[in-house]
Each structure stands twice: as C-alpha cells, then as structure tokens.
C-alpha cells in the first residue's frame with residue numbers, strides 16, 4: 452500500500468468511518484442492508500489497514516471499536532460510580548402529603564416538583580465521551596450493572612453521537628411499546644417459542660441479550676430522564692435537565708409538568724391513571740422530583756433511596772397477568 456502521511460490517513464479515515472457506520476446502522480437497525488457484504492468488508496479492511504499504520508487515529512466511534520458481531524459468553528460488569536438507586540413508593544394521596552411535609556420541614560418552604568410518568572421498563576445508564584457513546588449498562592444491583600453497550604447501539608432512539616461533544620452520563624428507562632410487545636409475542640408463538648408475560652419482561656429479555664443481533668431484531672425504545680454528570684452544562688432544575696436531554700438528541704417523555712407544592716399533582720395522577728391503557732407504553736405510576744437540583748443535593752439520599760423523589764404507584768393494570 453502506498454505510504455500515507457498521517458494527514459492523508461486522517462482525511463481518509465474521516466471519510467471511511469461515517470460511511471461504514473451508516474452502512475452498519477442500516478444493517479443492524481433499519482433491517483435494510485444498503486450495500487453488498489464484500490463492498491462493506493473491502494472498505495472495513497481499508498480502515499483497519501490505516502488504523503494499524505496510525506493507531507493514534509483510532510476513535511471510539513470507529514467501526515473497528517464497535518464489535519457488534521461477538522456474542523458474549525456472559526455480560527461484562529460495570530461499576531456505577533454514582534449508584535443507581537431505587538425509589539420510595541407511596542400508594543395514596545395521604546402518603547404523598549406526608550412526603551411533601553417531610554420536604555417542606557427539611558427545607559423550610561414550599562418546593563416546586565417536576566412530575567413525570569414512571570415508565571414500566573428497565574433502568575439504563577449511558578456514558579458519552581466527547582459526545583460519543585462509549586458505554587451502556589443496566590442497573591444491576593445499583594452499584595454493579597451489566598455492560599450492554601453493543602445492544603444499546605442497536606436501539607434507534609439512542610444517539611451514538613450527541614449534538615455537542617460532551618462527556619456526560621445520562622440515565623433513563625428502556626422499554627418495549629405495547630405494539631411491539633404484541634408483534635414479538637405473535638412471532639414467538641408462530642415459532643413455537645415461549646411468549647413474554649408483559650412488555651417489561653420483553654424489554655429486559657431483549658436488552659439483556661448476549662447476542663446484539665437479537666436485540667437489534669426487537670424494537671426497543673427509551674425515555675431518558677436524568678443527567679448524572681453535566682460536563683460544565685449550566686442546568687439547575689430537573690425541568691431544564693429534560694429540555695437539555697431533548698436538545699442533545701435523546702427521547703424524552705413529553706408529559707412532564709412543574710407544580711408548586713402538591714398543587715396539580717393529584718390532577719396529573721388522576722389524568723394519567725385514566726389514560727394509561729391508551730398509552731402505547733406501560734406506566735406504573737408517577738414520579739415526583741424536587742425540581743431544584745441544588746435542593747435535591749441538599750436533601751440527599753437515605754441509605755437506599757433519595758429523599759427528594761417519590762413514586763406514586765398505580766394499582767397493577769387489569770390486563771397484566
């Protein structure tokens with residue numbers, strides 16, 4: 452191969468990487484391979500050749516770093532530097548009032564809450580370095596989770612590259628829509644396989660797959676709802692955090708509302724309790740979060756759960772087995 456200067460190599464890689472990634476994306480997630488394998492392989496080998504000559508030019512988003520063809524023997528584990536805590540639950544308006552009273556007593560005044568739907572899926576952590584997705588992981592036991600990065604890369608609504616080159620961690624919920632759940636179970640029934648009991652199990656069974664191709668064959672969705680590390684972003688409320696997540700390219704549930712104290716919370720709960728069957732995703736409650744992020748820090752966490760958020764749980768859905 453004619454020797455390439457580093458500059459020529461860098462320029463050629465800048466052309467090859469996005470081309471291969473877009474072909475790969477089509478192959479994995481849009482079920483529509485747009486190029487013959489030998490064309491893909493030829494360009495991929497060219498990329499490997501150049502990266503071998505100039506290893507310092509390898510970037511995290513290079514196709515050579517996205518080994519999506521390997522079926523892992525078991526999940527690699529990741530440690531959550533900031534634990535993925537669970538959340539306290541309440542089941543009545545009275546308990547909600549007690550939660551609010553504790554907060555107001557602690558901080559000495561009424562607080563705004565950001566009220567969000569509690570999605571019936573599984574928690575997901577995403578880590579980006581300079582805007583590139585480098586790790587996806589499950590909650591696990593809250594401290595040690597499973598590395599599901601290759602699977603996460605097949606989920607269409609998760610950006611592999613952010614709109615800004617930020618190094619951040621974000622968290623949210625991975626779920627399967629009711630429509631996809633019915634399609635998948637019909638497919639499994641036709642193939643004589645065991646069906647999933649509910650969309651949450653189907654989502655967990657699809658994300659926690661050792662073969663990314665199986666994950667890619669299932670339509671998973673996400674709603675992201677927490678920025679864990681901000682990389683200097685000036686975000687001071689949970690409401691702003693959701694707007695920022697949306698600007699960065701994440702899928703964010705559009706129903707969140709800010710309330711002053713508990714005013715309006717009961718209406719929100721009653722409304723979504725009534726329409727939950729009509730939503731195409733499962734919800735099992737409503738989450739109240741103190742909107743001011745500094746107040747969240749001031750309130751902190753108990754041993755197990757944050758003091759600044761609570762889940763108001765709906766009764767199990769009728770259709771749920």
Ligand SMILES: NC(=O)c1cc2c(N)ncc(C(N)=O)c2s1
Nearest residue numbers: 537538567568569570624676738
């Ligand atoms: N375990 C947790 O902290 C949470 C769990 C969930 C969930 N399953 N769905 C939505 C939210 C939210 N909107 O914050 C949260 S927060």
